Structure formats: structure tokens, C-alpha cells
Amino acid sequence: MEQQIITNEPIAYEKIPTKIFKDSKEASKAVAQEIADLIREKQKQGKQCILGLATGSSPKSVYAELVRMHREEGLSFKNVVSFNLDEYFPMEPDSLQSYVRFMKEQLFDKVDIPKENYFIPDGTVPASKVKDFSDEYERKIDAMGGLDFQLLGIGANGHIGFNEPGSLINSRTRLMMLDHSTRVAAASDFGGSLVKVPKKAITLGVSKILNAKRVVLLAWGERKAPVIAEAVEGRVTESVPASYLQTHANSLFVIDERAASELTRMKTPWLVEDVDWTSKMVKKAVTNLSLSLSIPILKLTNKDYNDNGLSDLLAQHGQAYEINIEVFNQLQHTITGWPGGKPNADDTNRPERALPAKKRVIIFSPHPDDDIISMGGTFQRLVDQGHDVHIGYQTSGNIAVADDEAIRFIDFVVDFNHKFGIENKETQTLFTEAKEFLKNKKDSDIDPAAVRYVKGLIRRGEAKATCRFVGIPEENVHFLDMPFYETGRIEKKPLGSEDVKVVADLIEEVKPHQVYAAGDLADPHGTHKVCLDAIFAAIEGLKHKNFMKDCWVWLYRGAWAEWDIHEIEMAVPMSPDQVLQKRMGIFKHQSQKDGVVFQGTDAREFWQRAEERNRATAGLYNKLGLAEYEAMEAFVRWKF
Structure with missing residues (x-):
């Protein structure tokens, strides 16, 4: 039984089914529920549930909800077999940045999945053996009958797993050179040092991802908005590997409102469906029209409105001139040099109150x-x-x-105290321990x-x-x-x-x-x-x-x-x-x-x-x- 708990009606311009939630917490609960339902359905059938799992910030809330369901609702993972998408190379499994450690801390050590049932690419395999390891990793998935469900995140450059731009649709599990932008984004996990970020990673190939019976991709926040729009509304291209999901019969993007902000139905909803022309919607439409045409608001004409999908706005609100004046005044009234309110002034059209004068x-x-x-x-x-x-x-x-900045500060304090005879054993011990560490x-x-x-x-x-x-x-x-x-x-x-x-x-x-x-x-x-x-x-x-x-x-x-x-x-x-x-x-x-x-x-x-x-x-x-x-x-x- 294929699980499609989260569904969405097709939307104009969108080539991948996309479900937009108010926030990532609400979205994560829905995805976790779908995974839990799949696990339970497989349990009823006496079958194993084969999951493909992702790392990074996007799936954390999904894993947290699954852990809650295990503890509070009795969701068992004893029939789950999981395969993770990727791992840095080289990477020791106990490293803070290791995906082995990540998965154990986020999920595996908190549920009842048998240790022999989860598989993560090995970042300690000798380079000469990576191909053999990768081929065997795929064989294990095939031996299980393939992935029932694949969870994905998306990189700002459109990568899925560590299949960077340029990856082909038929690419297999392999050692991949990481894109510079991917390494820069990961630097914060390595103490902010780009030098410490591995240049390579082992990643499940695009072809194996697309072979999963169900694929759900998660994306939160406006940093992901541009690439989400490319993947969902653009053409299928190796420059945005996530766009390959347009070819999958049972894929879904689950995103929050900020990640959806560049989609046509969010950015210019009047091009997709009838909208309620509230004051805010009118402001959004007119400012968008003005900026897209590079014409100041007060110079927009009826033709500009009609030629750009805003004839309905004209029909409801009259001539362009009146609409232009209304929106121009709205914008003018947001500008103030008195963020705390201007004393002894008419504040009718000001963003802040005049009183009290001193706030x-x-x-x-x-x-x-x-x-x-x-x-x-x-x-x-x-x-x-x-x-x-x-x-x-x-x-x-x-x-x-940075660590070297802390050492510099410690040296200053110690030298200062020594110079002026300020000896405090407890303080000296603290600073000495900190520096040695x-x-x-x-x-x-x-x-x-x-x-x-x-x-x-x-x-x-x-x-x-x-x-x-x-x-x-x-x-x-x-x-x-x-x-x-x-x-x-x-x-x-x-x-x-x-x-x-x-x-x-x-x-x-x-x-x-x-x-x-x-x-x-x-x-x-x-x-x-x-x-x-x-x-x-x-x-x-x-x-x-x-x-x-x-x-x-x-x-x-x-x-x-x-x-x-x-x-x-x-x-x-x-x-x-x-x-x-x-x-x-x-x-x-x-x-x-x-x-x-x-x-x-x-x-x-x-x-x-x-x-x-x-x-x-x-x-x-x-x-x-x-x-x-x-x-x-x-x-x-x-x-x-």
C-alpha cells in the first residue's frame, strides 16, 4: 500500500506536488505521521519498512516527532531498516560532524530500531575501497526490495543528498566532490573553519533516490526559496538536481511559507487563482508590478495592469490612477525619522504613536x-x-x-593579573584549564x-x-x-x-x-x-x-x-x-x-x-x- 497521507491539488506553474505549511513544526508533524503510518501498515503486513533518511537541519523536527510518537504512542521501529543518504569523507563516526553521530543523537539511540537495521555510508573506508563499498550499499538496498520512503533535504544550490549540480539523473552511489557553496554552508558545523570541512562525501546516487516508492523533500526558510522555485517550476536540469523529482510519480515537496515565498502562487497569486483584494494584497500586487516593469507607481497605467494579470484588480477598484495613489500613500506613511513617535505631531498617518513622548x-x-x-x-x-x-x-x-581569539583574551588576563599582583587561585586555574583545552x-x-x-x-x-x-x-x-x-x-x-x-x-x-x-x-x-x-x-x-x-x-x-x-x-x-x-x-x-x-x-x-x-x-x-x-x-x- 503506497502511503500518500500528505496530498495537494495540482497548482498552475508547479511541476512537482508541493504542500505549504505555516511553519516547519506543523509540516514536520505531518511528515512524521506519514512515516509512522507507513511503518504501522508494514507491521500489519508482517513486512519490514525500508526508509531512506536524511541529515541536516531540515529533518530534525521530523525525527523529534517520531521519537515522541515512540515514547508516547508506542510507535515501534523494530521492523524498520534504514539507509542514510550520505556521509562526509573522510569522517570518523564519533566526530561532532559525523552523520553517524547525528543519526544516533537525533533518532536511533532514542527508539527501538535494532542496531543491525540501520546503515550509514562509512567515512572511514580507504579511498581505494569506496567504489566497492558504494556498490555493496546499493546491493543491500536492492536486496531489501528498494526504498519504501525516501526523506530528502535540499541544498541552496539544489543538491539532494550530496548529488551536487552536474550530477546526472542516472548517477549511482559514489564519492562526490563537494561544491564550494556546500562547504561554505557547512563551515559553521566545523567551528566556522572552511579548511576543516571535508572536500568529499559518499552519497546515494540520484538513480537510487528516484527508485524509491515515495519521495518527500523538506525545505524551511527563505534561504531555500529561490532554489525551491527553480526545482518546482523550472525545467529538469542537472544544474538543479532536485528538479529530477519532477520525473518521479510519487514525490512531494513539503515546505513552510518562507521557503514557498518565490513560488508563483505565493509571490503573484493573482496569476494562479482569484484573490481577495484586501489592502495588503493590493499593495503587494502594485509594488510587484512597479518593480517588475521598472516604472514608478504613480506612472503605472491601465494597460500595465491589464497586460500583467491585474485586470481583475482594475475591475474591482477602478482606474489605475486611484489605485496608484492609494498604494503610494501607504508606502509614504511607513517612512518616519521618529521610530518612537514624533512628539506634538498628528500621528494619524504615522507608523508610531506620538504619546507618550518619552517611551x-x-x-x-x-x-x-x-x-x-x-x-x-x-x-x-x-x-x-x-x-x-x-x-x-x-x-x-x-x-x-574563534578559539585563537579566546586564547588571546586569556593571555591578556593572565599577564595583566601577574603584572599587577592580582593573584586569584580559582581564576588562574579556570583560565589555565581553558587555554590547555x-x-x-x-x-x-x-x-x-x-x-x-x-x-x-x-x-x-x-x-x-x-x-x-x-x-x-x-x-x-x-x-x-x-x-x-x-x-x-x-x-x-x-x-x-x-x-x-x-x-x-x-x-x-x-x-x-x-x-x-x-x-x-x-x-x-x-x-x-x-x-x-x-x-x-x-x-x-x-x-x-x-x-x-x-x-x-x-x-x-x-x-x-x-x-x-x-x-x-x-x-x-x-x-x-x-x-x-x-x-x-x-x-x-x-x-x-x-x-x-x-x-x-x-x-x-x-x-x-x-x-x-x-x-x-x-x-x-x-x-x-x-x-x-x-x-x-x-x-x-x-x-x-
């Missing part, structure tokens, strides 16, 4: 530099305009400090508490320097050190009640009129998402309090991506001098300059990314026909 403000920063990177210009404006600004640094950010650190080692403490001190000092630069009094700087973060690894603990409490305590202490929070969910490591969830949960628990009735929440972005132009509800312009001032504030974070540990696929430093995005936002406003500014920071209001 209590909390800027939540997931890491010790997100505040200045993502909203440094607005940060400075709020301080300069007399508001009572507090900063809540949610995590220590310690894993983003770092000097002998192996790839499989996790930073102990002493090292994390040293690295946290470095980030804390840099955050304090930024706050002094902006003009924040010391008593308004709050280091929350949320517990979920303190693992010493990329992999964090789940959000807990103690994390929510530290956030809620600060909100209740300050009683803010404004809260700024990072909505930058393109963050590839997930910390921003957890920190935002903690803020949402804290507000949910506090919203009944009287002071929360006067609290507005603004979401910022900028480190990894920016809000789409039609989403922006407040845009704060910056002059050339203010852009430079923001850059100087970012420079206070010296451990994150001249080489970022967790760079992601963007090779630029954070100050360069921020300036490019801020200038691009200003450029979009200008292209739409509004005033030309040097740069802009953008915000969306979250209404609880």
Missing part, C-alpha cells in the same frame, strides 16, 4: 551584536530622541568566538564551561562597548544568558520555561511601550527563531497586564535578509553620516570582524551585509517613486 523601549538582541547590525540606526535615533532604551541580550553568543582541542570536543565562560566574556565586553558608543546607561544593559543556548554546540536545547521566564521578567521590570525583536528567521542556526518564540511566549503570559495594553512590538531583520517591500510597516531612513556611525558601532564587536566564525554562505562581514541591505531597501522605495535616501531600516509590527 520605555526594550530592544531584544538574540546575539550580542544583532541590535547594532540589524537596527543600529534606529537604535541610535531612539536614544538621541530621549527614549528610555533598554537592551536585552538574549544569549551569550559564545560559540561564535583550546591548545589541544579536537574536532570531536565540545567547549567546556570554562571556555564558554571566557568566550561569553569577550562577547559581553563588546556589547557593552557598543552600548557606550550609542549612549545606553550601564543599568539599561541586560544580559539574559538564556539557558537553551549553553550547550557549547550548534545544536541547542529546546526552548524551556526558564528561557521564557528571563524574557518575561525583563518585560515586566521595564513595562515597555515598545519592544523590538529579531524576526530574522533566515538565520541558518535557528537561534533567532528560538529567541523570538521566547518573546512571543513571554508576551502571551503577560498580555493580560495593564501595561501591555500600551505595548507595541516591532520586528526587525537585516543580518541575513530583509522584509519584502510590501510587508514593511515602518521604514527609518538614515543619512550617509548615520550609516557610517552604525558601521562604527558594529566595529565594536571585534571578535566578529575580519572573519566571522559562522559566516553562512555570504562571505561578507556583517557590517557589509547590513549596509547593502539597508541601501537596497532605500533603493526600492526610490524605484517605486518615493524620496531617495541613503539607507533605510525596516520593521513589521506584530500584533498580539
